[in-house]
Amino acid sequence: MTGAILILLLSGAVCDGAIPVESGAVTICAGVLIPDDWARDFIKARDVDLPRCEAEKETQAKRAGVELKLCQDERAALATALRDTDRELVKAEQVKPDPWYRKPELWFAVGVALGAASVGAAGR
Numbered sequence: 001m002t003g004a005i006l007i008l009l010l011s012g013a014v015c016d017g018a019i020p021v022e023s024g025a026v027t028i029c030a031g032v033l034i035p036d037d038w039a040r041d042f043i044k045a046r047d048v049d050l051p052r053c054e055a056e057k058e059t060q061a062k063r064a065g066v067e068l069k070l071c072q073d074e075r076a077a078l079a080t081a082l083r084d085t086d087r088e089l090v091k092a093e094q095v096k097p098d099p100w101y102r103k104p105e106l107w108f109a110v111g112v113a114l115g116a117a118s119v120g121a122a123g124r
Contacts, residue, residue: 015029034042100106
């Protein structure tokens, strides 16, 4: 058969499906006439390509969901670390340095000076 398949557009009650048509034949149905290889390609697309595409879409959606969850977890961890760092900065700002008269370097120098003065006064 070198014909084509008649795809009907539900235009009449007599023809309600696809029927083979020989080249040059006259039919009582109205519709779209396509070559056999086109029809096979359309059937392959419907039965093989479309389900494969839908499966790939679902896989990619799951992968995207996992990646989104990982990003959200990382963001939450970074937000926690940022809050902890902010708390430490606030604590550091609240700690005031010792006044000059409480610094050990000052009292060491005073001790050395007094000791030297004592030795000098005792030696006179």
